[in-house]
Structures are given as C-alpha cells and as structure tokens.
Amino acid sequence: MTTTALKARKEFGKTLASDIAHRLRNEIVTCQLKPNESLKFDALRLSFGASFTTLREALTLLVTEGLVVAEEQRGYKVAPVTLEDLDDLTHARILIEVDLLRRSIEKGDDEWEIRVISSLHRLARIEERAPEDYAGSAEWKAAHRQFHEALVSASGSPTLLAVRNSLFDRAERYRNLSAILRPRPRDKAGEHRALMQAAIGRNANQACDLIRSHIQTTSDNVAKYASGLISAG
Amino acid sequence: MTTTALKARKEFGKTLASDIAHRLRNEIVTCQLKPNESLKFDALRLSFGASFTTLREALTLLVTEGLVVAEEQRGYKVAPVTLEDLDDLTHARILIEVDLLRRSIEKGDDEWEIRVISSLHRLARIEERAPEDYAGSAEWKAAHRQFHEALVSASGSPTLLAVRNSLFDRAERYRNLSAILRPRPRDKAGEHRALMQAAIGRNANQACDLIRSHIQTTSDNVAKYASGLISAG
DNA sequence: ATGAGCAATATTTTCGAAAATAGTTATGGG
DNA sequence: CCCATAACTATTTTCGAAAATATTGCTCAT
Numbered sequence: 001m002t003t004t005a006l007k008a009r010k011e012f013g014k015t016l017a018s019d020i021a022h023r024l025r026n027e028i029v030t031c032q033l034k035p036n037e038s039l040k041f042d043a044l045r046l047s048f049g050a051s052f053t054t055l056r057e058a059l060t061l062l063v064t065e066g067l068v069v070a071e072e073q074r075g076y077k078v079a080p081v082t083l084e085d086l087d088d089l090t091h092a093r094i095l096i097e098v099d100l101l102r103r104s105i106e107k108g109d110d111e112w113e114i115r116v117i118s119s120l121h122r123l124a125r126i127e128e129r130a131p132e133d134y135a136g137s138a139e140w141k142a143a144h145r146q147f148h149e150a151l152v153s154a155s156g157s158p159t160l161l162a163v164r165n166s167l168f169d170r171a172e173r174y175r176n177l178s179a180i181l182r183p184r185p186r187d188k189a190g191e192h193r194a195l196m197q198a199a200i201g202r203n204a205n206q207a208c209d210l211i212r213s214h215i216q217t218t219s220d221n222v223a224k225y226a227s228g229l230i231s232a233g
Numbered sequence: 234m235t236t237t238a239l240k241a242r243k244e245f246g247k248t249l250a251s252d253i254a255h256r257l258r259n260e261i262v263t264c265q266l267k268p269n270e271s272l273k274f275d276a277l278r279l280s281f282g283a284s285f286t287t288l289r290e291a292l293t294l295l296v297t298e299g300l301v302v303a304e305e306q307r308g309y310k311v312a313p314v315t316l317e318d319l320d321d322l323t324h325a326r327i328l329i330e331v332d333l334l335r336r337s338i339e340k341g342d343d344e345w346e347i348r349v350i351s352s353l354h355r356l357a358r359i360e361e362r363a364p365e366d367y368a369g370s371a372e373w374k375a376a377h378r379q380f381h382e383a384l385v386s387a388s389g390s391p392t393l394l395a396v397r398n399s400l401f402d403r404a405e406r407y408r409n410l411s412a413i414l415r416p417r418p419r420d421k422a423g424e425h426r427a428l429m430q431a432a433i434g435r436n437a438n439q440a441c442d443l444i445r446s447h448i449q450t451t452s453d454n455v456a457k458y459a460s461g462l463i464s465a466g
Numbered sequence: 467a468t469g470a471g472c473a474a475t476a477t478t479t480t481c482g483a484a485a486a487t488a489g490t491t492a493t494g495g496g
Numbered sequence: 497c498c499c500a501t502a503a504c505t506a507t508t509t510t511c512g513a514a515a516a517t518a519t520t521g522c523t524c525a526t
Contacts, residue, residue: 014305015479017293041508051481052509053286060250060290064297066392072247073487075508092392099328159299159325163396248509274478284511285479306517308478 020050021058028067028078029173031180039068039076065166067173081230083223086174090219093167096160097215098208100152105204108154113200115150120196123147127189136179141172147192151199151211175218178226186221188214253283254291261300261311262406264413272301272309298399300406314463316456319407323452326400329393330448331441333385338437341387346433348383353429356380360422369412374405380425384432384444408451411459419454421447 024044027033044055059076062068069079079085104112123143130137145168152164179185191214198207223230257277260266277288292309295301302312312318337345356376363370378401385397412418424447431440456463 017479018305040506042506053289053482053511054480056286056509057290057293060293061297064294072251073508074489088390088392091390092396095328095332095393157321157324159321159400160328163325167392250509273476275476286481286512287510289479306478307519 016050017054017057018061020048020054021061023048024058025062025065025067025169028062029169029176031173031176033078035078035081035177037078039078041075066170081174081177081226083227083230086219086223086230089167089170089174090215093164093171094212094215096164096167097152097211100155100157100160100164101199101211102204102208103157104152104154105199105202105207107156108199112150112154115153116147116196116199119143119147119150120192123192124189133185136185145172147196151195171215171219174222174226177229178222178224180226181228182221182225186217249283250287250290251294253281253287254294256281257291258295258298258300258402261295262402262409264406264409266311268311268314268410270311272311274308299403314407314410314459316460316463319452319456319463322400322403322407323448326397326404327445327448329397329400330385330444333388333390333393333397334432334444335437335441336390337385337387338432338435338440340389341432345383345387348386349380349429349432352376352380352383353425356425357422366418369418378405380429384428404448404452407455407459410462411455411457413459414461415454415458419450 024033033039039059041052041055045051048055050058059068059070063070063076067079068076070076108116123140123146126137126140126143148168149165152161155161191210195207195210195214198210257266266272272292274285274288278284281288283291292301292303296303296309300312301309303309341349356373356379359370359373359376381401382398385394388394424443428440428443428447431443
C-alpha cells in the first residue's frame with residue numbers, strides 16, 4: 001500500500017468516484033495492490049484521501065469488473081488469482097475478442113485502418129527505442145492496449161466492447177504478475193505485425209486464428225512462469 | 234414511480250445497497266420505471282427510503298449492467314431502448330449463450346440434467362394452469378428464467394455466466410415492453426421442450442441452433458411489436 | 467422582441483459522524 | 497483445563513447535512 005497521499009482532488013475523470021476507481025484499478029492491475037490483499041477503508045482513505053462513501057462506490061465498480069471481491073459485512077479484498085480464474089478468463093476473452101475482431105474486419109472503414117496501423121507503429125517505435133525490457137514500461141503497456149483496442153474498435157458492439165475492456169484489465173494483471181518471475185519477455189512484435197496485416201488485408205479467418213493463439217499462448221506463459229505466485233484454488 | 238414507501242429495511246440481500254439495487258432492477262425490467270425516465274435522488278429517496286449514498290451505490294451497479302445510464306454531474310436515468318441496442322444485445326446474447334450451452338452439454342452431470350428437466354416441468358405446469366396470459370405473470374417469468382439458467386448452469390464459467398445474467402435482464406425488459414402491445418404471446422412451450430431434449434440428449438449442435446433461433450426470433454418479435462415504443466436512435 | 471449576463475433554485479456529489487455488525491479478548495462456571 | 501458467554505475493539509455500512517455543480521428564471525440593454 002502506498003502511504004503518501006493524504007488528501008486528493010480529481011485529476012482524471014468527471015466525478016471523484018470514477019477517478020478513484022481509475023486509480024485503484026491501476027494499482028490492482030499493476031500489482032501494487034497484491035492479490036488477496038484486504039482493502040480496509042481506513043487505509044484507503046489515507047491513501048486516496050476520499051471518504052467512505054466515495055471509496056465504496058469505486059469498490060462496487062471494481063467488483064463488477066472482477067478485480068475486487070466483496071465479502072458482505074466483512075469488507076473488500078483484491079480478487080485472488082488462480083489457475084481456474086485464468087482459464088475462465090482466457091476462454092471468455094477468446095470467445096469475445098474473436099467475434100469482435102471478425103466484425104471489425106467486416107465493417108472497418110478507412111479510419112479504422114489508420115487507427116490500427118498507427119497504433120502498431122507507435123508500439124514498434126517504443127520497442128525499438130528500448131529493446132531491453134520494454135514490456136515492463138507503462139508506456140509500452142498503454143501502446144499495447146491501444147493497438148488491441150484499435151483492432152476491435154470497428155465492431156460496433158458497445159456491450160461486448162465494455163466486457164472486453166474489463167477482461168483485458170483482468171488479463172493484464174496476470175501478465176504483470178508473471179513478468180515478476182519471467183526471465184525475458186516473449187517477443188510479441190512479430191505476432192502483432194502479422195495480426196495487423198491479416199486485419200488490414202481483410203483476411204478474417206487468419207486474423208481470428210492469430211488473435212486466438214496470441215491470447216492462448218500469453219495465458220499459457222503466465223501459467224508457466226507465474227504458477228508459483230498463483231494460489232492453488 | 235411508485236410513491237408509497239417512506240422508510241425501508243432489508244428484505245432480500247445482505248446489504249441494503251444490494252437490496253435496493255435488486256428492487257430497482259426489478260422495477261426497470263418490468264417497465265414500472267420507463268425507459269428514459271430520469272432517476273432523481275429525492276424521488277428515489279422517497280420511494281425506497283434509503284439515503285443518497287446508498288442509492289448512488291445501487292445506481293452505479295445498474296449502470297454497469299446497462300439498465301441505467303449516468304450523465305455525469307447531471308444525474309441518472311433509465312437506459313433508453315433502441316433498435317440498435319436490441320440488435321447489439323441480441324448478438325451478444327447469442328454469442329455467449331451458445332458457448333455456455335455447448336459447454337454445459339459437454340460437462341453436465343446428473344444434477345444438471347435434473348435441474349434442466351425439473352425447471353422445464355415447473356414451467357410447463359404454470360403454462361397448463363393458466364393458458365390465457367401466462368407469460369405476463371411474475372411466476373412464469375421466474376420459472377422461465379430458471380429454465381434458461383439451468384441449461385447453462387454446468388458450463389463452469391463464472392465470468393461469462395455473470396455477463397449472461399445481466400444480458401438476460403436487459404433482454405427481459407425488451408420482452409416486457411413488447412408484451413404491452415403484442416396481441417397474444419407466441420407459444421414458446423414447444424421450443425423449450427425441444428431445447429431440453431436436445432440438451433439432455435447431448436446433441437450439442439442441435440441445441441445450439443435451437444437456442445440461437447430462440448433468442449433471435451424473440452428479438453425479432455420484440456422489434457416487430459414494440460417498434461412503436463422504441464425510440465429511433 | 468431578443469439575447470446576454472446574473473441571481474435564484476434545483477440537483478448531484480462529497481463528506482465525516484453515527485449506527486450496525488463482525489472479530490477478539492476477558493471472565494466465570496463446570 | 498476447557499468451553500460458553502459477555503464485554504470490548506475493529507471495521508463496515510448507513511445516514512443526512514454541506515459543498516459543488518447545473519438549470520431555470522429574471523433583468524436590462526440593444
């Protein structure tokens with residue numbers, strides 16, 4: 001738990017509650033707040049400088065996103081990480097992401113192509129600039145997220161997109177967890193480029209196969225390298 | 234808006250907030266609270282007898298379920314109903330429900346078969362007893378919900394099941410809306426029986442086709458009969 | 467008449483205190 | 497010594513007042 005902040009004002013969202021949710025989400029995904037860590041209101045109040053009520057609203061949000069679990073009358077804690085959960089998550093992600101990608105490829109217009117190409121370009125630049133441990137930087141993570149977001153951004157399905165986004169966060173937490181133990185990050189640059197080419201080339205079947213195995217092998221690697229950190233059940 | 238209640242105590246959930254959320258959800262799904270109706274705190278406070286904060290938490294939940302929309306700093310309102318939303322919802326439901334059903338059929342054990350058979354039996358009994366307008370009764374709706382829930386209950390995928398449940402609520406709101414105008418409810422008894430038989434018979438492909446067209450034709454009927462009530466965009 | 471600027475009102479958003487509940491330690495009887 | 501029970505502490509949950517923000521209505525100059 002970071003202990004410095006004492007009183008806080010909005011810096012991101014419209015309402016303070018959504019702002020707190022945003023920051024809390026980030027701390028959980030980056031594992032600054034560790035799995036199973038209990039989230040006590042007093043401590044959070046100190047750390048985020050918001051009142052009980054506002055924190056409660058933020059936590060309620062994160063519960064629906066699966067990053068926090070509530071034990072009624074006994075408080076909140078950071079959601080545990082388990083192999084079952086990782087499998088469940090991976091399955092759901094593949095199902096939804098494949099569908100969204102296929103429809104994006106069908107419907108995507110010029111603007112979509114530009115978003116895909118430019119976000120991949122940005123990602124590649126970051127990787128060139130710091131070939132050592134780029135995957136750890138917040139900058140790379142943001143660019144990585146944006147590339148995958150761009151791919152599915154033309155699907156025209158608000159409902160599934162919202163679900164997709166929260167699943168992406170949950171998955172990123174697992175990736176960050178495995179990064180602690182993994183010797184050297186897998187090189188995903190080639191996969192990303194192939195994905196972009198298949199998408200822009202309107203080769204839906206190929207692109208869907210690529211995204212499926214991209215998600216699956218990432219998950220397999222997490223299970224392989226982070227299994228020591230992941231509780232049994 | 235029902236205006237009678239003045240002060241309220243828990244009757245369903247663990248915490249008052251989840252209780253309020255449950256009741257609000259029900260009023261929205263049954264269209265007692267109409268689409269686009271603005272949800273003012275003073276009025277809700279009168280109607281549910283809870284404080285600002287508690288209501289806010291409940292509303293936050295319903296926003297993530299897509300039954301309420303928040304315009305930051307300008308309050309909450311019941312989510313609008315549109316043909317685009319109905320299409321989006323229907324697509325998402327088919328994608329997820331088909332996947333869950335297929336896996337339930339693969340994994341389902343004896344207890345699952347019993348749940349499917351008995352919930353269909355209960356549904357059929359309700360339909361026999363009151364063949365007139367059974368679909369309108371709360372009893373039928375609950376049994377109908379339980380049957381469909383039973384079908385997918387062996388999938389072993391908490392994440393997708395949670396999404397499925399909130400999509401079911403959103404869809405039920407559309408069904409209730411169309412029931413206002415529809416002359417006579419479509420007879421779904423046969424479809425439900427066929428669905429049960431395909432599932433229990435472990436005929437996955439057939440069952441998935443059936444659920445797909447069940448969801449799709451229900452949606453088509455809603456669009457047909459309720460289009461007058463559904464705003465253009 | 468019309469529209470800009472300002473005051474008054476309505477509504478949402480945030481706060482910290484108070485009530486309710488769970489967890490823990492102390493106490494007494496068997 | 498051990499278990500049940502009571503008192504106490506820690507923590508969550510709920511409340512209504514206060515601050516922040518948006519909306520409405522009014523005045524006045526053009």
